[in-house]
Amino acid sequence: MEIVDIVPPELKNNVIVTSVDALFKWGKSNSIWPLSSGLACCSIEMMCAAASRFDLARFGYEVFRSCPRQSDLLIVAGTLTWKMTPPLIRLYEEMPEPKYVIAMGNCNIGGGPFADSYSVVTGLDKIMPVDVYLPGCPPRPEALIDAMLKLKKLIRHPELGRDAADAKALSRANLELMTRPVRNVEERAE
Amino acid sequence: MHSGILYSLGQSLREILTSLIGVPILVDLLMTIICATILLLIMATSALVFTLGERKICAFIQVRIGPNRVGPGGLLQSVADMLKLMDKEDIVPRGIDKWLWVLSPILLLVPSALIYAFFPFDDGVILADVNVGLFLLIAITSQTILPFLMGGYSSNSKYSLIGGMRTVAQMLGYEVPMVFALMGIVMITGSLKMSAIVEAQSDVWFIVLQPLAFLIYIVTALVESNRPPFNIVEGESEIIAGPFTEYTGMRWALFFLAEFSNLMCIGILTTTLFLGGWHGPDFLPGFCWFWIKTLLCVLFYQWVGWTFPRARVDSMLSFGWKVLLPIALINVLLTGVGIYVYNVM
Numbered sequence: 001m002e003i004v005d006i007v008p009p010e011l012k013n014n015v016i017v018t019s020v021d022a023l024f025k026w027g028k029s030n031s032i033w034p035l036s037s038g039l040a041c042c043s044i045e046m047m048c049a050a051a052s053r054f055d056l057a058r059f060g061y062e063v064f065r066s067c068p069r070q071s072d073l074l075i076v077a078g079t080l081t082w083k084m085t086p087p088l089i090r091l092y093e094e095m096p097e098p099k100y101v102i103a104m105g106n107c108n109i110g111g112g113p114f115a116d117s118y119s120v121v122t123g124l125d126k127i128m129p130v131d132v133y134l135p136g137c138p139p140r141p142e143a144l145i146d147a148m149l150k151l152k153k154l155i156r157h158p159e160l161g162r163d164a165a166d167a168k169a170l171s172r173a174n175l176e177l178m179t180r181p182v183r184n185v186e187e188r189a190e
Numbered sequence: 191m192h193s194g195i196l197y198s199l200g201q202s203l204r205e206i207l208t209s210l211i212g213v214p215i216l217v218d219l220l221m222t223i224i225c226a227t228i229l230l231l232i233m234a235t236s237a238l239v240f241t242l243g244e245r246k247i248c249a250f251i252q253v254r255i256g257p258n259r260v261g262p263g264g265l266l267q268s269v270a271d272m273l274k275l276m277d278k279e280d281i282v283p284r285g286i287d288k289w290l291w292v293l294s295p296i297l298l299l300v301p302s303a304l305i306y307a308f309f310p311f312d313d314g315v316i317l318a319d320v321n322v323g324l325f326l327l328i329a330i331t332s333q334t335i336l337p338f339l340m341g342g343y344s345s346n347s348k349y350s351l352i353g354g355m356r357t358v359a360q361m362l363g364y365e366v367p368m369v370f371a372l373m374g375i376v377m378i379t380g381s382l383k384m385s386a387i388v389e390a391q392s393d394v395w396f397i398v399l400q401p402l403a404f405l406i407y408i409v410t411a412l413v414e415s416n417r418p419p420f421n422i423v424e425g426e427s428e429i430i431a432g433p434f435t436e437y438t439g440m441r442w443a444l445f446f447l448a449e450f451s452n453l454m455c456i457g458i459l460t461t462t463l464f465l466g467g468w469h470g471p472d473f474l475p476g477f478c479w480f481w482i483k484t485l486l487c488v489l490f491y492q493w494v495g496w497t498f499p500r501a502r503v504d505s506m507l508s509f510g511w512k513v514l515l516p517i518a519l520i521n522v523l524l525t526g527v528g529i530y531v532y533n534v535m
Contacts, residue, residue: 023273024273024274024276024277026270026273027269027270027271027272027273027274027276027277028273028274028277030259030260030266030267030270030274031267031270031271031273031274051252051254052252052253052254055249055254055255055256057245057249057254057255057256057257058255058256058257058258058259058264059257059259059260060257060259060260060264060267060270060271062245063271065431066426066427066430066431067430067431067434067435069281069431069435069436069437069438069442070431070434070437070438070442072274072278096278096279096280096281096438096439097278097279098277098278098279
């Protein structure tokens with residue numbers, strides 16, 4: 001999410017607005033429900049993070065919903081191929097705002113070992129805005145928990161992500177370009 | 191005629207109101223509103239408490255710790271979830287049947303809130319002690335089929351529709367054995383009145399007299415309330431989220447609320463029908479026994495839910511029609527013979 005200061009200057013000192021905002025930020029950051037979707041081997045680590053040894057449930061993040069309509073976080077776990085991109089974008093678009101994306105594993109951050117391949121998306125941020133990058137091949141479950149805690153920090157303090165706002169705006173523009181209706185296909189070719 | 195702290199509290203409240211207002215009809219109306227508010231509060235709180243309880247119990251069974259970071263010991267976890275659900279975008283998909291779709295979660299709450307009126311919480315503490323109490327209760331709980339089907343049909347999504355159809359198949363299939371199992375209780379009591387059913391258990395609980403009916407009731411109650419071993423309605427690995435697939439945020443939370451209210455309902459019903467209701471040793475007041483038994487029942491249902499894998503839809507339906515229904519009929523026969531023999535002796 002890009003940072004937009006919606007509070008007009010004359011209301012800056014309004015205590016109720018800021019307090020409610022803080023309350024909702026607290027709620028949002030403490031209840032991130034991931035979508036149970038996995039692309040490749042990273043998803044095994046994702047499942048592991050919710051199991052008894054690592055117990056993602058301690059932070060309240062263990063509610064893996066199968067339906068994008070009820071989830072807040074898309075963990076893109078594993079190698080993303082161009083063939084798999086349309087379904088992934090569809091899942092992302094079906095999620096309600098506010099929604100977050102974690103790019104898990106080297107493969108979808110920058111292509112990983114498949115960087116030269118014709119079929120692998122080298123960089124998830126080419127197709128959708130990413131909030132947290134989690135490198136590793138695959139990252140350990142502790143690392144995933146750490147990534148989700150980083151996301152929690154980002155939700156509480158959106159100003160932390162200010163530097164990345166330009167990059168995310170670019171990703172969002174790309175996403176719009178890719179999901180434009182089919183009748184505009186000539187435009188897309190330009 | 192009645193004893194118990196809750197009953198005398200209600201009586202003194204009524205006396206205070208009568209001295210303040212004076213008009214009996216207004217006092218009755220006010221008392222009803224107060225009672226209904228308390229019952230709705232109990233229902234809403236049960237959803238908040240049971241979500242956390244469910245996650246903690248699930249964690250305990252799976253050798254995990256469960257939520258413990260948000261608030262002291264994770265107590266505020268469900269509060270955070272509710273705040274987040276309030277803040278979510280409200281997606282209304284294109285191509286839905288708008289009215290049915292919007293009404294479905296609201297209509298689902300009505301029967302699950304309504305049946306709280308028929309529960310005897312303590313001696314004489316029951317909002318509507320009608321003479322067809324048990325019958326009304328079963329009739330109202332079976333109304334929950336309709337909102338599920340509405341939600342499934344109106345969402346214009348294949349998964350939702352399959353979920354809605356499954357609801358009808360499952361709930362109709364298990365309603366029949368449940369009613370026949372409860373018939374044994376009615377035969378022994380000789381009344382459909384909820385307070386009379388509890389009164390009849392002052393010496394012997396019906397779990398002793400009707401063990402077969404108790405077993406059938408446990409299974410059918412789990413099915414009727416979509417609890418995990420039989421939650422084929424929203425079978426996540428098969429049909430995403432069943433009838434709830436297209437619902438977001440607070441709309442979905444209403445389904446959630448109804449589900450946990452139903453969990454408490456089956457706990458209360460098991461207590462009232464088989465475990466003696468508010469009867470218990472004298473050192474605790476009746477409503478304490480009632481809530482202790484109810485919460486133990488809820489714990490039992492959650493334990494069952496997180497221990498067994500989900501039943502397949504076809505085997506579940508054939509189990510209901512081919513096994514539970516004949517057993518329930520045999521139970522009615524045995525109860526009749528038992529009552530006859532008892533009367534002859």
